[in-house]
Amino acid sequence: MTIPKTVNPDLANERKKATFDVEEFTAFIHDGESFLQLKRLAEEELFSDLPDPVELDYLSYEDYYNRTVEQCVNAITKVRAMQERVNPGGLEVYHTLMTGPMGTTLMPGGTPMGVHFLMFTRALKNQGTPEQYEKFGRRADNCEILGTYVQTELGHGTYLRGLETRADYDRQTDEFVLNTPKLTSYKWWPGGLGNTVNHCIVVAQLYIDDEPMGLQLFFLQVRDEQTHKALPGIDIGDIGKKIGLQAVNNGYLGLTNVRIPRTNMLMKNAKVLPDGTFVKSPVSQLAYFPMVFVRCMIVLVNSGFHAMAATIATRYSAVRRQSPIKPDEPEPQVLDHVTQQMKIVPEIVTAIAYRLAGVKLNKMYEETASAVGLSDYSRLPELHALACTLKASCTYDSTFGIERLRLACGGHGYLASANFGNIFTWATAACTYEGENSVLYLQVGKILLKTWGDMLSGKPLMPTMAYLGVCASWHEFPEWTGDWQCLVQALQYAATNKTLIASKSYTRRLESGLSPPDAFNVTGIELTQAAELHGRAFVANNFFEEVTQNRENRSASLNNLLEQLLELYLVHTVQRHMADILRFIHLTDEHLTSLQDRLETVLAELRPNLVAICDGFDFHDKVLSSVLGCYDGNVYERIFEAAKKSPLNQRDVPASFAQHLKPFMRSSL
Numbered sequence: 001m002t003i004p005k006t007v008n009p010d011l012a013n014e015r016k017k018a019t020f021d022v023e024e025f026t027a028f029i030h031d032g033e034s035f036l037q038l039k040r041l042a043e044e045e046l047f048s049d050l051p052d053p054v055e056l057d058y059l060s061y062e063d064y065y066n067r068t069v070e071q072c073v074n075a076i077t078k079v080r081a082m083q084e085r086v087n088p089g090g091l092e093v094y095h096t097l098m099t100g101p102m103g104t105t106l107m108p109g110g111t112p113m114g115v116h117f118l119m120f121t122r123a124l125k126n127q128g129t130p131e132q133y134e135k136f137g138r139r140a141d142n143c144e145i146l147g148t149y150v151q152t153e154l155g156h157g158t159y160l161r162g163l164e165t166r167a168d169y170d171r172q173t174d175e176f177v178l179n180t181p182k183l184t185s186y187k188w189w190p191g192g193l194g195n196t197v198n199h200c201i202v203v204a205q206l207y208i209d210d211e212p213m214g215l216q217l218f219f220l221q222v223r224d225e226q227t228h229k230a231l232p233g234i235d236i237g238d239i240g241k242k243i244g245l246q247a248v249n250n251g252y253l254g255l256t257n258v259r260i261p262r263t264n265m266l267m268k269n270a271k272v273l274p275d276g277t278f279v280k281s282p283v284s285q286l287a288y289f290p291m292v293f294v295r296c297m298i299v300l301v302n303s304g305f306h307a308m309a310a311t312i313a314t315r316y317s318a319v320r321r322q323s324p325i326k327p328d329e330p331e332p333q334v335l336d337h338v339t340q341q342m343k344i345v346p347e348i349v350t351a352i353a354y355r356l357a358g359v360k361l362n363k364m365y366e367e368t369a370s371a372v373g374l375s376d377y378s379r380l381p382e383l384h385a386l387a388c389t390l391k392a393s394c395t396y397d398s399t400f401g402i403e404r405l406r407l408a409c410g411g412h413g414y415l416a417s418a419n420f421g422n423i424f425t426w427a428t429a430a431c432t433y434e435g436e437n438s439v440l441y442l443q444v445g446k447i448l449l450k451t452w453g454d455m456l457s458g459k460p461l462m463p464t465m466a467y468l469g470v471c472a473s474w475h476e477f478p479e480w481t482g483d484w485q486c487l488v489q490a491l492q493y494a495a496t497n498k499t500l501i502a503s504k505s506y507t508r509r510l511e512s513g514l515s516p517p518d519a520f521n522v523t524g525i526e527l528t529q530a531a532e533l534h535g536r537a538f539v540a541n542n543f544f545e546e547v548t549q550n551r552e553n554r555s556a557s558l559n560n561l562l563e564q565l566l567e568l569y570l571v572h573t574v575q576r577h578m579a580d581i582l583r584f585i586h587l588t589d590e591h592l593t594s595l596q597d598r599l600e601t602v603l604a605e606l607r608p609n610l611v612a613i614c615d616g617f618d619f620h621d622k623v624l625s626s627v628l629g630c631y632d633g634n635v636y637e638r639i640f641e642a643a644k645k646s647p648l649n650q651r652d653v654p655a656s657f658a659q660h661l662k663p664f665m666r667s668s669l
């Protein structure tokens, strides 16, 4: 089957209908031109010789892994060469691309080197001393060594204080002795640990003279640099097949009396001196900072997955024709069925809303990291709260959004070659890794409770929670105007009152004699609901600010489009949380009808621009890797071509016919 060189006429027609400049939208959504140019340059280099993803699908587990390593190494080699051309000696190309959505999507089954770039290199830089960076970090940055972040154990992932891996200081030899004393202490899950890396950062409980000193990070070599064989005392391997991310090579690690020099503990914050004196970190949570960075990144990465799935479903829905709306008319593009628009358009805007929130969050991370560099730790709690809430709500919304988008593609959405399977399993993994979502919401719930107390005692509130003070001061919700500000305030008001309810329940339980931890546990449902609403209110408010500020820097047509996207996002989000809102705000049937009218109006207004908006996300066909989502819309040819590649179509009759079917049918006679 040859794929036509022409673009499907329905898609070409959609593109002609666009009312805005796609390139301007693309620059807006990528936060400026510079990253965009870098991304496109890299795509040109990286994708020229990538193999067909359909072939990868049929490889064995082992071949899939080996093939991914090959692709990964090729990609990194090219990116390094590109860095030398763009800014010799710098690392921005490297890090921007390998830690961004493109790096993750370059290999359909994920990459065994992702955690090397995301966590290993960064932790060496930010948790090590300058000398440690020179000794270990520079080699990691240059990929002379490969590593991963080894924290989770078979028995514990969430509850870090329960980790069982020990690092005992031996004053005589100036070494730490590392052990995983029980089966449950085995490290379990780290990406690339299975068979790829030769070094890692191990998170372990530090003991000095058998006294626990808390969790610390240790640089550890696990495999010989020449032979790649495990070093003495190290039991290491792959944890086996998962429901997705088959090439990430998640591994296990057991340690028996493994000795490392004292200077292998990352000592930028806490320190152990040669005589065994322990110098505490100025703030113990600094050991958690590598996780905060990844939580911030996840918001960008998952909003990217969400936008990928939305692009596939939108393009396919513009090509797919089914079921006349009026009996005597031709079959319309399925995108003209309003229920189809309702499945797709809210997902497009949600991906955009999280992309914008993710950019804001990552800027806040950079500011906080700079402040930490100057020993100012004051913004850590606010960053922690926002990273937790956005990581949790973004991964949840993208996971279920991607599934809705797959369903919107009917039968063909279920084909592996449509690529929803990979996109979904990438997205849903992030609901668990880097902090399980409910656990992160409970962290936010705890901070909301504390903030509520601060508010009652007149203390200043952190900026992203200041609205609690404003809303709590209202006797009742101001007059319902239904404008954008009102819709954002409705979400904030609901979040505030949910916090109030949770706070009252918690206090009531304390008064009835429950201990604080028990009272917190039984208030968990209300606390997580408050935390979720807090996150959604932030995303809505941020979207509102992005669209209503800096208008003069954008064309009128882009402003118009962004206003429509905002309108849909706010109306849809308010409708989604209507049960919470109605509990606190009196709305009439007229108000609710008006919201529904607005939803339907803006869906119709956005309809001509849907394909162009998805084009504006600027996903290369190799990134989408989908027979349904290609830019040219030659969907049926690609579905057919992919089917022809099935191994079962490579010979006339499969072996199982002679071996099993034929004797079986004879004996049934």
Ligand SMILES: CC(C)(COP(=O)(O)OP(=O)(O)OC[C@H]1O[C@@H](n2cnc3c(N)ncnc32)[C@H](O)[C@@H]1OP(=O)(O)O)[C@@H](O)C(=O)NCCC(=O)NCCSC(=O)CCCC(=O)O
Pocket: 114, 115, 118, 149, 151, 152, 157, 158, 159, 160, 161, 191, 285, 288, 289, 291, 292, 294, 380, 381, 384, 433, 434, 435, 436, 439, 443, 447
């Ligand atoms: C759940 C907690 C946060 C609990 O921490 P804790 O110290 O035991 O208990 P606590 O009393 O709740 O907290 C004490 C205090 O520490 C604060 N805090 C907690 N975390 C942070 C932070 N990151 N930054 C700044 N502050 C933080 C809390 O708010 C508390 O503050 P407070 O004392 O109340 O003022 C922690 O255990 C945790 O983070 N667990 C999640 C584990 C996790 O995320 N693992 C990730 C492994 S790596 C990975 O998955 C890589 C995947 C990457 C890929 O494949 O791409």
Ligand SMILES: Cc1cc2nc3c(=O)[nH]c(=O)nc-3n(C[C@H](O)[C@H](O)[C@H](O)COP(=O)(O)OP(=O)(O)OC[C@H]3O[C@@H](n4cnc5c(N)ncnc54)[C@H](O)[C@@H]3O)c2cc1C
Pocket: 115, 148, 149, 150, 151, 152, 155, 156, 157, 158, 159, 188, 189, 190, 191, 245, 250, 429, 432, 433, 434, 435, 436, 437, 438, 439, 442
């Ligand atoms: C694809 C993937 C990649 C990963 N990569 C890495 C890596 O590179 N390095 C690494 O160290 N780890 C990695 N992990 C491990 C990951 O970080 C942990 O799985 C994650 O932190 C969740 O911890 P857990 O598995 O212990 O879940 P659990 O905590 O056992 O969760 C089970 C259930 O218990 C609930 N629960 C637990 N604690 C509480 C609580 N306090 N309150 C209420 N409910 C609670 C949870 O909400 C959940 O519903 C990876 C995991 C996956 C899936």
